[in-house]
Amino acid sequence: xxxxxxxxxxxxxxxxxxxxxxxxxxxxxxxxxxxxxxxxxxxxxxxxxxxxxxxxxxxxxxxxxxxxxxxxxxxxxxxxxxxxxxxxxxxxxxxxxxxxxxxxxxxxxxxxxxxxxxxxxxxxxxxxxxxxxxxxxxxxxxxxxxxxxxxxxxxxxxxxxxxxxxxxxxxxxxxxxxxxxxxxxxxxxxxxxxxxxxxxxxxxxxxxxxxxxxxxxxxxxxxxxxxxxxxxxxxxxxxxxxxxxxxxxxxxxxxxxxxxxxxxxxxxxxxxxxxxxxxxxxxxxxxxxxxxxxxxxxxxxxxxxxxxxxxxxxxxxxxxxxxxxxxxxxxxxxxxxxxxxxxxxxxxxxxxxxxxxxxxxxxxxxxxxxxxxxxxxxxxxxxxxxxxxxxxxxxxxxxxxxxxxxxxxxxxxxxxxxxxxxxxxxxxxxxxxxxxxxxxxxxxxxxxxxxxxxxxxxxxxxxxxxxxxxxxxxxxxxxxxxx
Amino acid sequence: xxxxxxxxxxxxxxxxxxxxxxxxxxxxxxxxxxxxxxxxxxxxxxxxxxxxxxxxxxxxxxxxxxxxxxxxxxxxxxxxxxxxxxxxxxxxxxxxxxxxxxxxxxxxxxxxxxxxxxxxxxxxxxxxxxxxxxxxxxxxxxxxxxxxxxxxxxxxxxxxxxxxxxxxxxxxxxxxxxxxxxxxxxxxxxxxxxxxxxxxxxxxxxxxxxxxxxxxxxxxxxxxxxxxxxxxxxxxxxxxxxxxxxxxxxxxxxxxxxxxxxxxxxxxxxxxxxxxxxxxxxxxxxxxxxxxxxxxxxxxxxxxxxxxxxxxxxxxxxxxxxxxxxxxxxxxxxxxxxxxxxxxxxxxxxxxxxxxxxxxxxxxxxxxxxxxxxxxxxxxxxxxxxxxxxxxxxxxxxxxxxxxxxxxxxxxxxxxxxxxxxxxxxxxxxxxxxxxxxxxxxxxxxxxxxxxxxxxxxxxxxxxxxxxxxxxxxxxxxxxxxx
Numbered sequence: 001x002x003x004x005x006x007x008x009x010x011x012x013x014x015x016x017x018x019x020x021x022x023x024x025x026x027x028x029x030x031x032x033x034x035x036x037x038x039x040x041x042x043x044x045x046x047x048x049x050x051x052x053x054x055x056x057x058x059x060x061x062x063x064x065x066x067x068x069x070x071x072x073x074x075x076x077x078x079x080x081x082x083x084x085x086x087x088x089x090x091x092x093x094x095x096x097x098x099x100x101x102x103x104x105x106x107x108x109x110x111x112x113x114x115x116x117x118x119x120x121x122x123x124x125x126x127x128x129x130x131x132x133x134x135x136x137x138x139x140x141x142x143x144x145x146x147x148x149x150x151x152x153x154x155x156x157x158x159x160x161x162x163x164x165x166x167x168x169x170x171x172x173x174x175x176x177x178x179x180x181x182x183x184x185x186x187x188x189x190x191x192x193x194x195x196x197x198x199x200x201x202x203x204x205x206x207x208x209x210x211x212x213x214x215x216x217x218x219x220x221x222x223x224x225x226x227x228x229x230x231x232x233x234x235x236x237x238x239x240x241x242x243x244x245x246x247x248x249x250x251x252x253x254x255x256x257x258x259x260x261x262x263x264x265x266x267x268x269x270x271x272x273x274x275x276x277x278x279x280x281x282x283x284x285x286x287x288x289x290x291x292x293x294x295x296x297x298x299x300x301x302x303x304x305x306x307x308x309x310x311x312x313x314x315x316x317x318x319x320x321x322x323x324x325x326x327x328x329x330x331x332x333x334x335x336x337x338x339x340x341x342x343x344x345x346x347x348x349x350x351x352x353x354x355x356x357x358x359x360x361x362x363x364x365x366x367x368x369x370x371x372x373x374x375x376x377x378x379x380x381x382x383x384x385x386x387x388x389x390x391x392x393x394x395x396x397x398x399x400x401x402x403x404x405x406x407x408x409x410x411x412x413x414x415x416x417x418x419x420x421x422x423x424x425x426x427x428x429x430x431x432x433x434x435x436x437x438x439x440x441x442x443x444x445x446x447x448x449x450x451x452x453x454x455x456x457x458x459x460x461x462x463x464x465x466x467x468x469x470x471x472x473x474x475x476x477x478x479x480x481x482x483x
Numbered sequence: 484x485x486x487x488x489x490x491x492x493x494x495x496x497x498x499x500x501x502x503x504x505x506x507x508x509x510x511x512x513x514x515x516x517x518x519x520x521x522x523x524x525x526x527x528x529x530x531x532x533x534x535x536x537x538x539x540x541x542x543x544x545x546x547x548x549x550x551x552x553x554x555x556x557x558x559x560x561x562x563x564x565x566x567x568x569x570x571x572x573x574x575x576x577x578x579x580x581x582x583x584x585x586x587x588x589x590x591x592x593x594x595x596x597x598x599x600x601x602x603x604x605x606x607x608x609x610x611x612x613x614x615x616x617x618x619x620x621x622x623x624x625x626x627x628x629x630x631x632x633x634x635x636x637x638x639x640x641x642x643x644x645x646x647x648x649x650x651x652x653x654x655x656x657x658x659x660x661x662x663x664x665x666x667x668x669x670x671x672x673x674x675x676x677x678x679x680x681x682x683x684x685x686x687x688x689x690x691x692x693x694x695x696x697x698x699x700x701x702x703x704x705x706x707x708x709x710x711x712x713x714x715x716x717x718x719x720x721x722x723x724x725x726x727x728x729x730x731x732x733x734x735x736x737x738x739x740x741x742x743x744x745x746x747x748x749x750x751x752x753x754x755x756x757x758x759x760x761x762x763x764x765x766x767x768x769x770x771x772x773x774x775x776x777x778x779x780x781x782x783x784x785x786x787x788x789x790x791x792x793x794x795x796x797x798x799x800x801x802x803x804x805x806x807x808x809x810x811x812x813x814x815x816x817x818x819x820x821x822x823x824x825x826x827x828x829x830x831x832x833x834x835x836x837x838x839x840x841x842x843x844x845x846x847x848x849x850x851x852x853x854x855x856x857x858x859x860x861x862x863x864x865x866x867x868x869x870x871x872x873x874x875x876x877x878x879x880x881x882x883x884x885x886x887x888x889x890x891x892x893x894x895x896x897x898x899x900x901x902x903x904x905x906x907x908x909x910x911x912x913x914x915x916x917x918x919x920x921x922x923x924x925x926x927x928x929x930x931x932x933x934x935x936x937x938x939x940x941x942x943x944x945x946x947x948x949x950x951x952x953x954x955x956x957x958x959x960x961x962x963x964x965x966x
Contacts, residue, residue, distance in 0.1 A: 047619075055797055058790075059794045062787050062790065063791060066779070066791075074780070120801070120802055136533070139530060140537055140616075140620045143534045144537070296549070297557070298556055298562040298565070299562070300833065307541075318531065324535075347833040349783075350834050354783075
């Protein structure tokens with residue numbers, strides 16, 4: 001009987017989730033023996049069970065996002081902070097519901113995988129492979145989330161406004177890169193006697209701006225299309241490009257001891273050519289696009305063709321060594337100029353609601369708050385350096401906001417605050433630095449603390465500085481709510 | 484210079500796609516050496532390049548879906564057939580743009596991976612891992628696609644109508660399972676002298692109905708909520724459950740030579756309890772759900788909470804050895820009864836537009852038309868048996884439609900035709916049979932041919948039989964179009 005049940009179990013497992021996974025070995029080959037072998041191999045990470053793990057992960061992510069977001073909305077904090085904090089609660093720091101193998105966690109510490117194992121017929125031997133596959137799918141969904149977020153931000157941005165405030169945004173971006181970089185590097189060398197190369201790496205990590213978090217908060221408080229919002233978005237986009245260039249410079253310094261001008265020039269030219277090229281080409285091709293969409297008779301003509309464009313530009317952005325999110329943003333900008341903008345935005349919103357929380361919750365879930373624990377002696381040196389980096393990070397970007405010229409009425413403080421969150425971009429510097437062996441443990445931990453603090457502190461601050469200026473009629477009803 | 488470029492390449496690769504992947508090793512550990520090691524391991528399937536592969540795959544899938552769908556819509560065929568044919572064209576049978584490792588293809592035969600390799604800095608050593616990760620993500624997205632499709636079908640279905648026509652649907656389902664099973668099994672034994680066990684397996688493969696394809700066509704021609712549509716959906720859902728039971732019976736026959744009544748009883752009881760339980764519990768809890776949604780202030784309150792319910796029920800459906808899609812369908816049915824149905828459906832449509840084509844195109848892409856090639860002598864025995872199976876498959880289900888009682892006005896032919904496509908469910912039988920060694924090569928190939936033919940032939944036939952009955956005013960504008 002037990003034997004029979006396990007047989008039926010293994011068969012019904014192939015049926016569950018429409019057992020689509022079993023389709024291919026059958027279609028591809030007529031050799032029954034080979035098929036049997038393939039089927040056995042596939043059991044190592046049974047697709048049906050990966051789907052089960054993904055479903056549970058998505059349920060957990062959406063619950064964390066909704067509960068965190070609703071609490072934040074009620075205590076007048078930005079809902080995206082709820083996504084981040086909700087992610088921290090379900091992630092590696094607290095409940096360990098959603099953990100990722102790259103975090104040094106194994107399958108046995110994943111509560112979700114444990115649950116899958118106790119409710120399905122997941123074999124212990126297949127646990128690791130299933131956990132890894134499930135984690136990878138969630139990580140890729142998070143990436144698609146930030147791509148779709150930047151596409152939506154692009155759609156909501158006004159190209160005219162971005163160009164109009166381009167000079168101001170450029171000044172904010174350059175000052176916001178140079179000030180914290182110089183202050184951080186010099187401070188680490190003089191005050192903390194850090195060697196030059198690691199100090200430069202840490203300084204470089206201070207230059208980034210996480211466009212995702214800032215843009216989301218701006219949308220939530222209905223300020224994305226305000227003058228300040230457009231300057232912040234413009235500066236953050238330029239910051240992203242500057243960050244890539246800074247990283248290339250620093251990386252070449254570490255490796256060869258000198259700066260390769262040709263490559264830096266390539267990055268600058270390709271970034272400029274990409275953005276200008278997309279916008280010019282987009283203006284030229286937009287009428288044909290709108291005409292084509294009107295001819296389409298199958299479901300989702302506007303949305304799917306827009307996503308094709310967004311994904312193509314995201315791919316191009318990545319392939320020319322910029323970022324996928326820059327391509328998605330450019331696609332949104334161009335399509336936002338067409339007369340289909342309103343209709344398209346309405347259709348993108350539900351897709352964005354499905355994908356974007358995955359990104360922010362995963363950011364939170366991957367954040368290990370352990371490095372912030374002062375009770376752990378090994379954290380203390382890092383904590384002191386971190387305090388310095390955090391001060392430089394906040395002041396450096398705030399100063400950038402005050403460099404705005406020709407706009408007497410503008411909220412300079414809000415612009416500076418808007419540039420504060422380092423998000424994942426700052427962590428890339430720490431990662432590349434650590435991988436190259438240039439950073440000490442404590443300096444790496446300090447950079448991570450700086451990234452966490454600036455990322456979590458900016459959303460509520462941003463709300464406060466915009467609130468001080470003038471009371472908004474119904475902040476919850478704009479951007480932060482669907483109803 | 485070359486050395487430097489490759490360094491910068493490897494660094495900028497970590498930046499592209501916001502290099503989110505590099506975040507975790509940094510956060511989790513303070514040991515720089517370990518971090519470096521983790522980073523190197525990660526290089527085996529760099530997440531940024533997996534995202535690049537996924538983006539290209541999605542672009543290809545959407546282009547295939549749109550081009551195929553638009554052509555079909557213009558020659559008056561169901562657009563979903565365009566998804567399937569578009570998938571065949573980009574898949575393993577023709578262009579090999581989108582291939583899957585389980586199909587026996589390796590990374591070097593994937594045109595998409597080749598393109599990624601030539602446009603990014605993907606290392607040849609990382610090619611296989613990146614290809615596998617990318618394929619897995621697309622496969623899981625396809626699974627989510629069919630789950631969301633069934634959720635949408637459930638939303639659009641009327642619970643009252645399903646219950647009203649329940650007896651008719653049950654008769655259609657039972658006759659549609661018994662008739663082809665008996666005719667197929669007996670025919671194979673008497674006409675083709677096939678041994679009993681493989682004949683029973685092949686007969687069992689004739690019993691399935693692919694609810695996804697039929698429901699999509701019905702929605703496209705605006706007949707989903709017609710009397711015929713609701714009987715087909717009800718019968719297809721029951722067929723799915725019957726299919727799971729038949730598989731358990733056949734599997735136990737092969738393994739132990741006898742039928743375990745206890746397990747069959749468990750499957751029948753759990754299926755019934757699940758569907759009835761969800762509907763009763765859903766009716767009881769719906770008002771609380773609608774009340775809760777009205778209280779939510781963050782984005783997407785209705786859509787995300789509905790998806791949470793759909794995913795929970797999909798998980799439960801899978802965990803109790805039914806199918807995830809049955810859970811999603813039940814969730815749609817229950818939420819379709821609330822007064823939020825209209826609003827929810829509007830928000831699900833764009834999400835469905837994004838996910839569902841992935842499912843159908845992937846079905847097409849995984850279909851290897853090689854087994855249909857009569858020029859290959861090894862296919863010929865299979866082709867003769869396949870012809871017999873196809874005749875039985877079509878006649879067996881068509882007969883089932885004519886067993887409808889008490890409905891003189893109904894289109895019996897349309898109901899029978901609606902049950903014809905076997906889809907992926909039929910392939911599961913072939914797969915389990917092949918894995919257990921019960922099926923010969925030619926019989927397995929014959930089953931696969933039967934599944935391909937019935938799946939591709941039913942959508943246009945369905946359209947014809949509904950057309951004959953009465954002309955529809957504007958078939959393109961209902962279900963098949965957004966505008």
